[in-house]
Amino acid sequence: MEFYSSMNRILGFSVLFGASLAWLLAIGQIFKKGKTSIHWLLAGMLFLLGIWQGQTALNLLDSPSEILAPYSLLNLPAAYAFVPLFYAFGRKLSKQDFETRRWGFISLLLGLASLLLELYYLGYWANQKNLSWKELALAVWADPNENFTPPLLLSFFSYGPRFLSILISGLLVAYASFATGQDADWPRRRASIILLSILGGSGAGLSMYAQWLGRLKSDLHGYGAMIVTLSICGIYFYAQRFPLGFEFSKSSTGAKKSRLTGLDRIAVDSRLQICMETERVFTTEDLTLSTLASLVSFEGPKITPEQLSEFINSEYKKNFNQYVNGYRIKEACELLLEQKDRSVLSIALSVGFNSKSSFHSAFKSFTGMSPVEYRNSSSKR
Structure with missing residues (x-):
């Protein structure tokens, strides 16, 4: 018993680290210069994930009910609001022109709806069972109470975020597997997206199993949350390795040495216009950045896919997809x-x-x- 108690504390602090890291990364995205919509999307997703993870950490650390109970009320709204942002972020990484605005609205609606639902049930059942709202909140989201069985709809609803996270993880793996990238880094970016999605889905799966067993205050739940923490770290390293994955429409020339030094820009521009307007290569299905770079180099200046990507960014203020x-x-x-x-x-x-x-x-x-x-x-x- 002592061993399991110690393991819970280790897992609890690890998960608390993951929640803190998520919040720090969210703040970093908010104060980032030259923000685009995907930075706001990532900030919202990480902030909500931090709330979700934080509740798990406090539960594993056996925090006082005065702290855990009110914090647990944020758990379900944050979890439901997280799910649409998770989907939109993952899709944006695989599909540059994916429209994300509606998913922010869906996230807000789900968060508010779940908050109203839990407040209604907490008030109703507090009167019916003659229990305090704190006891009810802990029984539903922290430590199942043998003397109280939550209403069926609320129990079913509480499984929603983890189930949807598993489903979305599978969809993101499928989308990334079949997506066609437009730059030389795409194979590595795709592998990273698939790995992060599998990690997130596996963590949600373990936590859902722990919930099904009524063991939310267990090492099993802690391991699930720990895997999610690893995926948060993975998002951070992804952001460092593939900055264009977060900022498709911005040029990276200010962040690192330009690849265009010594390149004949006028000749590249002229050859690109011939390729697009005379040879009409844009009608080629699944035209990639590498293919276009080869066509430009065939009867024009030699140019790599990376150089062509930067040239399109800096010259036309567009990414490859938008240009084509x-x-x-x-x-x-x-x-x-x-x-x-x-x-x-x-x-x-x-x-x-x-x-x-x-x-x-x-x-x-x-x-x-x-x-x-x-x-x-x-x-x-």
Whole structure:
């Protein structure tokens, strides 16, 4: 028994370190210069994860009920609000033009809804069972009480964040596995995304199993939270190794020595225009940064994928996806108006997109409306 108590304390402090690290990283993203939407997304995700992990740490450390009970009330809203941000962040790493704004709104709605639900049930059952709200909060989220069985809906709802985290981890692994990268670092970035997703899902799985067994104050739950702590550390090292994974639309020339020194920019620009406007290579499905760099080098100045990425960032203020999709969307707009009987899918495939959904997402990002809305609005003029 002494051994398990000592192990709980070790795990508790380790998880507390993970929660503190998550908060520090969140603050770092907030005060980062040149922030983009993904920095705010990461900050929110880490802050909420810190709350979630913090509750687990306090529980494992057998903290006083005066501290643990009110803190436990934040656990469920923070966990539910975390889930949509986790999904959006993971998708953004694999798909640069993934739209994240709606997921912030979904996160806020889920957090508020779960807070209202738990407050309602705590008030209702406190009257029914003649227990204090502190006793009820601890029985549901910290230390199951044999004398009290939480209502079925609340019990079911409390499993939601961990179950959804496992599901999302699997989806992120699948998305990263099938995604096509546009830079030379993509294979390593993809491996990192898959590993971090598996770690997060495994940690959530162990914690969910501990919850099912009614052992939230156990080493099993601690091991699950410890794995999540490792994934938090992994996010930090990922940010250091692949900064462009967090800031796709910004040039990295100010952060490190430029790769463009000595490169004939005018010649590169001229060759790029020939490739895109005359040879129309943008219509090639799954066109990658490496492929485009090879085409530019074939009859122009020799350029590596890394140099081409930096050139597009600094010269056009766009990332590779935005640059290529700009040509594709421009072509699609013309075809939508000139060939009104042609299907949207046929046009999407002809300009280089490999699916209707990716075309729709990119088109709306560039024009503010769907392809059908664009075609119809132009017909009314």
